[in-house]
Amino acid sequence: MIKKYSHLILLQLIVVTGIIAQKTTLQVVTQTIQKEWAWQLDQTLVISGENAIIKVEAWDKNSIQTTTELIAKHPDKKIAERDVQAQKAIAKTTKRTILIGNQLVLEQGMEKPESNLKAKFTIYAPKNCALRIKNRFGSIEVIGIKNTVEINSQFTKLNLKEVKGKVELSSNFGDIIGEQLTGEVKINANRSDILLDQPSGNFVIAAKYGTVTILEDKNRQFDLDIKGKKTNVIFIEPILFAHNFRLATEFGEITLPLNTAFKFIENSQQRKEAILNRKGNASHISVALSFGDITFQ
Amino acid sequence: MNQETNPIILKKTVTQLPIYEPPNEVWSVIANELDLQKKLQTLPNHPPKEFVWETIEMNLAKSASRTQSSGSTQRIFLVKRLGIAASILFMLGISWWIMTDAFTQNKFQYTQETINAQLLVADWDEDGEALTQIKAICEVKNYACTAPEFQQLEQELNELNEAKSDLKQAIDDFGKDTQLIAKLSEVELERTVVLKKMIANIL
Numbered sequence: 001m002i003k004k005y006s007h008l009i010l011l012q013l014i015v016v017t018g019i020i021a022q023k024t025t026l027q028v029v030t031q032t033i034q035k036e037w038a039w040q041l042d043q044t045l046v047i048s049g050e051n052a053i054i055k056v057e058a059w060d061k062n063s064i065q066t067t068t069e070l071i072a073k074h075p076d077k078k079i080a081e082r083d084v085q086a087q088k089a090i091a092k093t094t095k096r097t098i099l100i101g102n103q104l105v106l107e108q109g110m111e112k113p114e115s116n117l118k119a120k121f122t123i124y125a126p127k128n129c130a131l132r133i134k135n136r137f138g139s140i141e142v143i144g145i146k147n148t149v150e151i152n153s154q155f156t157k158l159n160l161k162e163v164k165g166k167v168e169l170s171s172n173f174g175d176i177i178g179e180q181l182t183g184e185v186k187i188n189a190n191r192s193d194i195l196l197d198q199p200s201g202n203f204v205i206a207a208k209y210g211t212v213t214i215l216e217d218k219n220r221q222f223d224l225d226i227k228g229k230k231t232n233v234i235f236i237e238p239i240l241f242a243h244n245f246r247l248a249t250e251f252g253e254i255t256l257p258l259n260t261a262f263k264f265i266e267n268s269q270q271r272k273e274a275i276l277n278r279k280g281n282a283s284h285i286s287v288a289l290s291f292g293d294i295t296f297q
Numbered sequence: 298m299n300q301e302t303n304p305i306i307l308k309k310t311v312t313q314l315p316i317y318e319p320p321n322e323v324w325s326v327i328a329n330e331l332d333l334q335k336k337l338q339t340l341p342n343h344p345p346k347e348f349v350w351e352t353i354e355m356n357l358a359k360s361a362s363r364t365q366s367s368g369s370t371q372r373i374f375l376v377k378r379l380g381i382a383a384s385i386l387f388m389l390g391i392s393w394w395i396m397t398d399a400f401t402q403n404k405f406q407y408t409q410e411t412i413n414a415q416l417l418v419a420d421w422d423e424d425g426e427a428l429t430q431i432k433a434i435c436e437v438k439n440y441a442c443t444a445p446e447f448q449q450l451e452q453e454l455n456e457l458n459e460a461k462s463d464l465k466q467a468i469d470d471f472g473k474d475t476q477l478i479a480k481l482s483e484v485e486l487e488r489t490v491v492l493k494k495m496i497a498n499i500l
Binding site: 022023024025026027028029030031032050051073074077081083084104113114115116117118136137138154155173191209 | 404405406407408409410411412413414415417460463464467470471472473474476477480484487
């Protein structure tokens with residue numbers, strides 16, 4: 001009996017040993033810098049990040065508080081300690097801006113970092129504070145800001161919650177999630193998926209190589225204009241009576257909900273266009289795609 | 298040496314001054330005092346006993362010792378004060394050292410993370426062969442590779458190549474990071490799809 005299962009036990013041991021052997025312990029060295037500034041009404045908070053995890057949350061105070069963590073990870077603690085110093089935190093104020101950021105700076109004689117380097121910003125700002133954020137690699141989270149929010153990012157995940165105002169997002173290779181976004185919203189996305197959860201206001205989206213998903217709330221009205229190339233658009237449980245629809249795609253499909261008053265005004269192999277007209281103060285949803293599908297779920 | 302300028306006038310004036318007799322009590326007090334002095338001189342002399350001198354000597358010795366001990370007490374106080382000052386300085390030094398050390402420790406925080414090393418293996422440059430094959434086919438089937446659809450795919454591939462290059466540069470600058478590698482994997486998957494479409498297009 002033992003002999004019968006001995007091969008199996010041996011195999012399991014090899015697998016387990018292999019798994020254990022693959023684990024590496026990284027020494028994480030973190031340098032933390034905290035600052036707080038008094039905020040003036042017309043001051044914009046500008047954040048410039050490189051491989052940074054940025055979180056901006058609105059609070060009731062009339063000041064901006066930042067906690068910057070510069071992080072280095074390496075199996076050798078001394079190397080992590082050395083490399084964490086290659087990252088520099090930026091903090092500058094002018095009459096109109098408060099600038100926060102991080103940079104990789106190799107001073108003369110300094111060795112090229114071997115560690116995995118990252119910066120983490122946790123920022124509390126007044127809800128009326130305008131924001132301008134730039135980041136390459138990492139993530140951005142904005143919560144509760146009620147003013148202009150401009151974000152330009154690459155390879156960065158964007159997550160905006162309860163943001164209200166003039167919002168302009170430009171994302172390259174970074175997915176966008178907007179929860180309860182309200183206001184004039186412009187999104188320019190390349191190879192980025194977009195999820196709009198309970199939008200409200202006026203949304204203009206230009207998308208390439210991605211999927212735009214709309215999940216609406218019956219109490220929040222919105223106008224939507226999507227222009228997409230190689231982009232799919234999905235409406236999840238839409239409130240059909242609340243909108244006028246104009247949906248078009250070239251070299252794509254339109255899958256409409258059953259038993260609705262949608263009408264195809266063009267339905268060729270190359271191009272499809274469907275409309276739904278409502279009376280009263282229904283909002284307008286317009287989608288124009290090439291090489292992309294429009295789906296109702 | 299007579300400094301008086303008018304001695305005659307002075308002498309005359311002095312002689313004209315009234316004369317007063319002292320009261321009788323004054324003379325009796327003086328007489329008593331003189332009498333006491335006389336009696337004291339007639340008293341017999343007695344040498345003091347030995348113990349008196351010993352007692353005096355002892356008292357003198359004690360007094361001297363007290364004076365001496367007072368000096369040493371002062372010295373002890375001085376030493377004590379210096380000791381206290383040194384202790385305070387020492388304590389301050391220790392506190393400063395601890396504080397400095399604490400600040401140094403606050404400058405960096407240390408934690409540990411465990412990661413599967415396999416996830417960090419660089420295996421994202423393994424499609425060179427496919428690209429070489431496409432180039433080789435394009436040399437033979439030039440017409441296929443100049444078709445708009447193929448060129449569109451090629452443009453897409455170039456964009457993905459650029460993204461791949463950016464991500465590789467980021468991994469080079471910021472180190473191997475699972476998030477960067479995950480993003481690179483996404484780009485690689487998209488590149489694979491495009492490469493397959495390109496091959497299908499020209500075959």
